[in-house]
Amino acid sequence: MNAYVTLLINESYVPGALVLAKALRNNGTKFKLAILLDTSTVSAYSQNLIKELYDDIIEINDDKIFMPVDLVTRKLGRPQLAVTLTKILIWQLVQYKHIIYLDADTVPLKSLDHLFERFASQKPTEVVASPDIGWPDVFNSGFMVIKPDPSVYAFIKNYSEQGEMVSYDGADQGLLNEVFHLQDHEGYNWIRLPFVYNMTPSTLYQNSPAIERFLYDIHLVHFVGAIKPWLYGSQTGTMFHDMWWKIFNDNFLEVDRVKLLSQKPKDGLNLKSSSGSTFTDTTSIASAFSALNVEEAAKVFPWEHRDPVSATRVFDLT
The missing domain is CATH 3.90.550.10 (Spore Coat Polysaccharide Biosynthesis Protein SpsA; Chain A)
Known part of the structure; x- marks a missing residue:
């Protein structure tokens, strides 16, 4: 067994x-x-x-x-x-x-x-x-x-x-x-x-080009570190945290979710996504990730969200 x-x-x-x-x-x-x-x-x-x-x-x-x-x-x-x-x-x-x-x-x-x-x-x-x-x-x-x-x-x-x-x-x-x-x-x-x-989405290696190239090869996501999805809240802007919240919201009654998260952020209770998706094969994964808008979630890390700035000093190296 x-x-x-x-x-x-x-x-x-x-x-x-x-x-x-x-x-x-x-x-x-x-x-x-x-x-x-x-x-x-x-x-x-x-x-x-x-x-x-x-x-x-x-x-x-x-x-x-x-x-x-x-x-x-x-x-x-x-x-x-x-x-x-x-x-x-x-x-x-x-x-x-x-x-x-x-x-x-x-x-x-x-x-x-x-x-x-x-x-x-x-x-x-x-x-x-x-x-x-x-x-x-x-x-x-x-x-x-x-x-x-x-x-x-x-x-x-x-x-x-x-x-x-x-x-x-x-x-x-x-x-x-x-x-x-x-x-x-x-x-x-x-x-x-x-x-x-055993893909860890909160690391330097997982930049948007790598995610785009290998997305459908991922078998397992591992939320390493001290900040977990259920502590973070749902609106993080990352597809994998949103995926966790989707499974949580789709499979547990609201009374249970409220009880489980009574000492934690509760905004995940309102995550809007299509119901009924499981992550059984590449078709269902593609459907679920499409609903979560992969392109919008491509910027995984906080430093990827900085507004562009102009150089304040230019050096002539010639």
Whole structure:
């Protein structure tokens, strides 16, 4: 039995986990959806919504794993990421033969089911993942294909306890890259997927020409960083944030949306877009992006919106 698995360890990521599940369902997955859930930090209301969408709820209240908070704070400035090391629990989920792990701030635009067959012969000591943006040459741990194995879990856990240098960023991505890629651990290996399987729209590389050229190759969008779509509001002027809000608005009742966003911006409740679109294939993606006006959303970054100015000083270099 194969499964998609995500991790939810606080209330603030509930909207993301719900949209992730809806996107997977809309794309027609035939596999189970499972969630590692800290029920002590997620409200009963949110848990009921989660149970409607996820097949397996795996409570991790007493099983969470932390990197040293001071280390994550010093290296990344985000102490809340210390608990993300909990995601290594996926290697313990031996009830599943094969797992596609997804962070709760990801949204698949196409079915990912083919990856289970494509990597059917994958070894437990191998991780399938896309490269992170820019340098260094490492993989992003927000989307991974893995085979559970208790011995691999034990190896990762033991390695994580050997001091500061086990993670270059102080968090799970640094640790997992050290284990599977950067250090010479016999048999441990990173199998590289193209960047379009884990596209991060908030980075320098994702300029408008690249988006225009590779738009319909994108399998998954990953909203990295501290600002998530459900915190940002809907009217951001970027197609991918608007896409997230469309899935949220089309698939959840207004009473649930209001409740989920009661402490967050609510303007996304009024996003106007055609209903009924799923992101199942290139046709539906094209239709959805057409409704969102891709050309108007081509300027992704704040510095791309500056008004043109004339030069104040000219040098003659001849």
